[in-house]
Amino acid sequence: MSDQRSGTAWDAVRAAIDAEDPAAVAALVAGFGEGERREVARELPGHLSEARRRGEARDAERRAELQREWDARVAAYRRKTGDRHSTTDYYWDLWVHHRTYVGSRWIEPMRVAGAGTLGGAAAVVSWLHRRDFQRWTDRDDVPLILQAVAARPTAWQADLAVRLAMRLRGPSRDARGDAGRSARLTLELLRRTGAEPPAHDPLTLAWLTTWSPPQHPATDPPTDPATDPFTDPAADRTADPAADPLFDTLLPRLFDAEGVGRQLREDHERPAWLAGLARQERVPRESLLDGCLSRFLRGGTAADLRFFVRLHDALDPAPEEVAARGRDYLRLLPAAPPNVADLALKRLRRLGPLDPDEAAEAVEGLVFRAEGKLVRAGLVWLDRLAGDHQGDLDGYAAALGAALVGESGEARARAARLAVKHAARFTPAGAERIREALPLMPAGEGVALAEVFGGEAVPAEPEPEARPFAPPPLPSAPEPARMTPPVLGPAGLPTSRLSEHRWLVAERWLDVFVRLAATDRAALTETLAPVAGLFPAEMYRSAPWRHLKIWAAAMAKELTEPGAEAKATAGHPDRTPPTTRERLPEIAGTGRRMPLRRFAEVYEALVTGTLPPYLLATPTHVNGRLDAAELVDRLEGYERAGAEALPVDLEQALLRLPRTVPADVVERAAGLTGTAGRAAARWMTDRPAGPRVTLRRQESGDGVFVADPTGSATLDEALADLRGEEAFEAHLSVLPSDRELVAAHAVHPALADAIHRRPAAAHLALLAAADGPGGPAMALLVAHCLCAEPEETLRPLLWLAASGGLPGAEVGAELATLFRRDEANEREYRLYSVAEVLGVLEEAARHGAHREVWQIMAGLLTGYLPGPGERATVTHTRLTTFAADVATWADARGELPRIAELAARSRESGLVRQARRLHTRLAQ
Structure with a gap:
C-alpha cells in the first residue's frame, strides 16, 4: 500500500493531523503495515509541540471569525429592532444562532494516530491519557480509534481493553451526561475482543452509564442516526442491555462494586426491568435476590441502598424464598438502615x-x-x-x-x-x-x-411552679433616615449617574432640576449645556425613550433651545412625532416605570411652560415616604404661587403618604382650596384600603398572586406585574405605604422556585419600617425568611409585630406548607430546619411578640400536625409543647380542631399528652 502513496507514511499522517482531520488519520493508519506503523510511532511524539502550536493558531483564527460573526448579528439585530430591547434580550435571542466553539481540534487526530501506530498496548494507554489531550469538553473519537486499531492482533486489542479498564477512575461522563469516551472505548474493545473484564469497580460504574432499560415501543420510538446527531452507531449493540456481551459478566458485580448504590439512587426503571428478566428466566432470580441481601448485609447509607431496596421489592420474594434466607433477614433488623430494616421486617412478618x-x-x-x-x-x-x-x-x-x-x-x-x-x-x-x-x-x-x-420506680416529679411571664415591650422599627436637603447647583445634577435602576439619584436630580428651572434657569442651562449637545434632533421622531438619560438630555435641549422639538419636527409634516405617552416604553416594573413617567411629565411641562416651582412627590425619607405635613406645606406654597400640580407627581405624592396622618395636619389640609389640595385632604381622611392580594396555589405547589383592579394607574401596574424583575428598594420607593404589594413582588420568585431571586431578611426589615396592612404576601415572605435566614429574621419579626403588620395565622399556614413540601421531597437533606424556626419563634415570644407568635403557632399546628394515618415525629411533639407554653403566655382561648382530635385519641404518646395540655389551656 505504501507504493500507492506519494511520500512516506509519516508525511501522509502529519498532513492529516495538520489538517485537523481525525477521520483521514484513522483511514490511513488502519491500512498500514507493521513497518509503516513503526515509522509513524517514531515521529509522532516529537510532533506534539508543533501540532499544538498550529492548533492554537487556528483556534485564534476561528475565535476571531466567530467574534466578527457575532458582532454582525448584534448589529443586524439592533437595526431590526431599533434598539428597543435590552442587552439581555438580544444576547439571549442571538445565542440560539451562535455556533458552539470547539478548540484544540488537533487533539483527536493525534490521539487516533497514536492509538493506531504505537507498538505496545501500555504505550497506547499512556498516550490516550496524556494531559496534553485533556480539555473541558471532548469530541467523540471512539469510533475512529476503534477503526485505527481494528487491524491490530486480537490479543493485542484484548490487552489494550484490559489496560484501559484498569485506568478508569469513577463513573466517567461527558458533557452530555453519557459515559466518557475512555469508558466507551474500553467497553467496546471488551465486547469486540471477548476479553474477560477485570474486577475493577470503576469499570462496572462505567458500564452502568452505557445502558438503560429498552425503549418502550409505544412511547419512545427508536432514534434515527440520520436525523439525530447524538446517535452513536456503536450504541446499537446495547439498545437491549440484556443482549450486551458484557451483561452476564458485569451484572452480578452491581452488588459488589462500590458506588453503584450512589449512582443508581434515583433509578426507578432498572429494578422493574431486571425483575422482568428474572421472570423470563433470562437472569437467575436467585442471583438477584442473594445479591440484594449480600449488599444489605455489607451495610451502607439508606440513600445508597435505595436502588437495591427497589430491586428487592420488584422481585417480591415468596414466603418460601424468605424462609430459606431467614437468618439473613433476621441479621438486618438490628443495625441495617431504616429502609432495609423495614423491608426485612415486612418479609418476616408474612411468614408463619x-x-x-x-x-x-x-x-x-x-x-x-x-x-x-x-x-x-x-x-x-x-x-x-x-x-x-x-x-x-x-x-x-x-x-x-x-x-x-x-x-x-x-x-x-x-x-x-x-x-x-x-x-x-x-x-x-x-x-x-x-x-x-x-x-x-x-x-x-x-x-x-x-x-x-414490684420493684422501685422513679416517682413522678411535682409540677414545676409556674413563673409569671413578664415580656419586655415590643421594639419599634427604626425610623427611616430623612433625605438630605437638595444641593441647588451643578453638584446636584449628576447626569452621568442617572439610571432607572437608581431611584434615589433620579429623585434628587428631578427635584433639583425643577427647583433651579424656577429659581436660576440660566445657571441650570449652563450646567446642562454639555448634556443638551448629546441629544440628536432625530430622537424627536423615535420612540420609545427607554432611559432616564434620554429624557434628561431632552430637557437640557429644551432649556438651551426653547422649542427645539417643534423646530426639529416642523420640516416633516407627513410624519407626526410620537406623543409623550408613546415615548414611554412598555417595560415591566413599577419601580422602573414610575421615574420614567415622572421625567416624561416634567419634560412635557417644560415644553408647554407649565412647570411648577418644585415637585410635590419628592420623598422626605430614604425609603420613599413623604411626611403629610411636608406635603401640606408644598400644597400651600402652590396655592400662594397659583401653580398647578402635575397629575403623575400628585399621584406619586399621595401614594407616599403614611396611612395614619396627625389630626392637626388633616385640619390644615382641609383648609386647602385648590384641586390638588382638596384631593390630598380627601386622601388623608378617606384613603382607599388598598388592594387585597390573594394567593392562588396550583397543584404543583407553585402559585400566583392576584388582585382586583383599584382604579389607580400605579397600583394597577404594580398588580399586573408581580412577576417582573426589578430592585426591591425601587419598588418600595413608589409604594412605601402598600407593603403587601411590595411583598408580593419580592416573594413571587419563591413561588416559582427561582433560586437566584430568593426573598431576603433584609427586604423584610425594610418592609417592617414601611406602612400598610399585611396579607398572604407578607405571610409568605415572613415564612420564607424564617426558614432561610432564621436568626436574621428575628428583629424584623418583632418590628412587624409592633407595627401590627404581621398576619400571624397566615404566616403559620405558610410555614406548614413549606415544611410539608420540604419533607415530601426525596432529597437526602432538608432545606429548612423546623428546630431553628422554632428557636426564633420562642425568642420572639420572650421579647414581647407572644400574642403574634401564638397566632403563628395556631396556623402552623393546623396545617402541619399529622392527621389520621400520618406518622407523628418528635418534631410534632416539640411544636405542640411550645404552642402550649406560648398559649399560656398569650392567654389564648378557642378550640383548634386538629388539637382537639389529637387530644381525644386513646393511644398514649408524647404528642397526645401535649395536645391534651394545649386543648385544656384553650378550653379555659
Missing part, C-alpha cells in the same frame, strides 16, 4: 410462626433501634407473637426491658401496656428483667409497672 428463639431475637433487634417507627413495629409484632406462643414469655423480657428505657415516649408507653397485659405469663426470672428497667425509666412512667411487677 417463627422459632421462639428467632422471634425473640428479631423483636429484640427492633426495640433496640433508635427509630421510633421500627420500635413500635417491633412491639406490635411482639404482641402478636405473644398471642401465638403458648408458653412463658421470658424470651421477650429483654426486648420489653429495652423498649421501656428507649428514647421514644410512645414506645415506652406501649411496652409498659404490653408488660402489664402479659404480666401473668412471665416467670420470676422474666419479671426480674422487667423490674431492672424500672429505675432507668423517666420519672413517673414506671409507677404502674411497679404496682404489678
Whole structure:
C-alpha cells in the first residue's frame, strides 16, 4: 500500500493531523503495515509541540471569525429592532444562532494516530491519557480509534481493553451526561475482543452509564442516526442491555462494586426491568435476590441502598424464598438502615410462626433501634407473637426491658401496656428483667409497672411552679433616615449617574432640576449645556425613550433651545412625532416605570411652560415616604404661587403618604382650596384600603398572586406585574405605604422556585419600617425568611409585630406548607430546619411578640400536625409543647380542631399528652 502513496507514511499522517482531520488519520493508519506503523510511532511524539502550536493558531483564527460573526448579528439585530430591547434580550435571542466553539481540534487526530501506530498496548494507554489531550469538553473519537486499531492482533486489542479498564477512575461522563469516551472505548474493545473484564469497580460504574432499560415501543420510538446527531452507531449493540456481551459478566458485580448504590439512587426503571428478566428466566432470580441481601448485609447509607431496596421489592420474594434466607433477614433488623430494616421486617412478618428463639431475637433487634417507627413495629409484632406462643414469655423480657428505657415516649408507653397485659405469663426470672428497667425509666412512667411487677420506680416529679411571664415591650422599627436637603447647583445634577435602576439619584436630580428651572434657569442651562449637545434632533421622531438619560438630555435641549422639538419636527409634516405617552416604553416594573413617567411629565411641562416651582412627590425619607405635613406645606406654597400640580407627581405624592396622618395636619389640609389640595385632604381622611392580594396555589405547589383592579394607574401596574424583575428598594420607593404589594413582588420568585431571586431578611426589615396592612404576601415572605435566614429574621419579626403588620395565622399556614413540601421531597437533606424556626419563634415570644407568635403557632399546628394515618415525629411533639407554653403566655382561648382530635385519641404518646395540655389551656 505504501507504493500507492506519494511520500512516506509519516508525511501522509502529519498532513492529516495538520489538517485537523481525525477521520483521514484513522483511514490511513488502519491500512498500514507493521513497518509503516513503526515509522509513524517514531515521529509522532516529537510532533506534539508543533501540532499544538498550529492548533492554537487556528483556534485564534476561528475565535476571531466567530467574534466578527457575532458582532454582525448584534448589529443586524439592533437595526431590526431599533434598539428597543435590552442587552439581555438580544444576547439571549442571538445565542440560539451562535455556533458552539470547539478548540484544540488537533487533539483527536493525534490521539487516533497514536492509538493506531504505537507498538505496545501500555504505550497506547499512556498516550490516550496524556494531559496534553485533556480539555473541558471532548469530541467523540471512539469510533475512529476503534477503526485505527481494528487491524491490530486480537490479543493485542484484548490487552489494550484490559489496560484501559484498569485506568478508569469513577463513573466517567461527558458533557452530555453519557459515559466518557475512555469508558466507551474500553467497553467496546471488551465486547469486540471477548476479553474477560477485570474486577475493577470503576469499570462496572462505567458500564452502568452505557445502558438503560429498552425503549418502550409505544412511547419512545427508536432514534434515527440520520436525523439525530447524538446517535452513536456503536450504541446499537446495547439498545437491549440484556443482549450486551458484557451483561452476564458485569451484572452480578452491581452488588459488589462500590458506588453503584450512589449512582443508581434515583433509578426507578432498572429494578422493574431486571425483575422482568428474572421472570423470563433470562437472569437467575436467585442471583438477584442473594445479591440484594449480600449488599444489605455489607451495610451502607439508606440513600445508597435505595436502588437495591427497589430491586428487592420488584422481585417480591415468596414466603418460601424468605424462609430459606431467614437468618439473613433476621441479621438486618438490628443495625441495617431504616429502609432495609423495614423491608426485612415486612418479609418476616408474612411468614408463619417463627422459632421462639428467632422471634425473640428479631423483636429484640427492633426495640433496640433508635427509630421510633421500627420500635413500635417491633412491639406490635411482639404482641402478636405473644398471642401465638403458648408458653412463658421470658424470651421477650429483654426486648420489653429495652423498649421501656428507649428514647421514644410512645414506645415506652406501649411496652409498659404490653408488660402489664402479659404480666401473668412471665416467670420470676422474666419479671426480674422487667423490674431492672424500672429505675432507668423517666420519672413517673414506671409507677404502674411497679404496682404489678414490684420493684422501685422513679416517682413522678411535682409540677414545676409556674413563673409569671413578664415580656419586655415590643421594639419599634427604626425610623427611616430623612433625605438630605437638595444641593441647588451643578453638584446636584449628576447626569452621568442617572439610571432607572437608581431611584434615589433620579429623585434628587428631578427635584433639583425643577427647583433651579424656577429659581436660576440660566445657571441650570449652563450646567446642562454639555448634556443638551448629546441629544440628536432625530430622537424627536423615535420612540420609545427607554432611559432616564434620554429624557434628561431632552430637557437640557429644551432649556438651551426653547422649542427645539417643534423646530426639529416642523420640516416633516407627513410624519407626526410620537406623543409623550408613546415615548414611554412598555417595560415591566413599577419601580422602573414610575421615574420614567415622572421625567416624561416634567419634560412635557417644560415644553408647554407649565412647570411648577418644585415637585410635590419628592420623598422626605430614604425609603420613599413623604411626611403629610411636608406635603401640606408644598400644597400651600402652590396655592400662594397659583401653580398647578402635575397629575403623575400628585399621584406619586399621595401614594407616599403614611396611612395614619396627625389630626392637626388633616385640619390644615382641609383648609386647602385648590384641586390638588382638596384631593390630598380627601386622601388623608378617606384613603382607599388598598388592594387585597390573594394567593392562588396550583397543584404543583407553585402559585400566583392576584388582585382586583383599584382604579389607580400605579397600583394597577404594580398588580399586573408581580412577576417582573426589578430592585426591591425601587419598588418600595413608589409604594412605601402598600407593603403587601411590595411583598408580593419580592416573594413571587419563591413561588416559582427561582433560586437566584430568593426573598431576603433584609427586604423584610425594610418592609417592617414601611406602612400598610399585611396579607398572604407578607405571610409568605415572613415564612420564607424564617426558614432561610432564621436568626436574621428575628428583629424584623418583632418590628412587624409592633407595627401590627404581621398576619400571624397566615404566616403559620405558610410555614406548614413549606415544611410539608420540604419533607415530601426525596432529597437526602432538608432545606429548612423546623428546630431553628422554632428557636426564633420562642425568642420572639420572650421579647414581647407572644400574642403574634401564638397566632403563628395556631396556623402552623393546623396545617402541619399529622392527621389520621400520618406518622407523628418528635418534631410534632416539640411544636405542640411550645404552642402550649406560648398559649399560656398569650392567654389564648378557642378550640383548634386538629388539637382537639389529637387530644381525644386513646393511644398514649408524647404528642397526645401535649395536645391534651394545649386543648385544656384553650378550653379555659
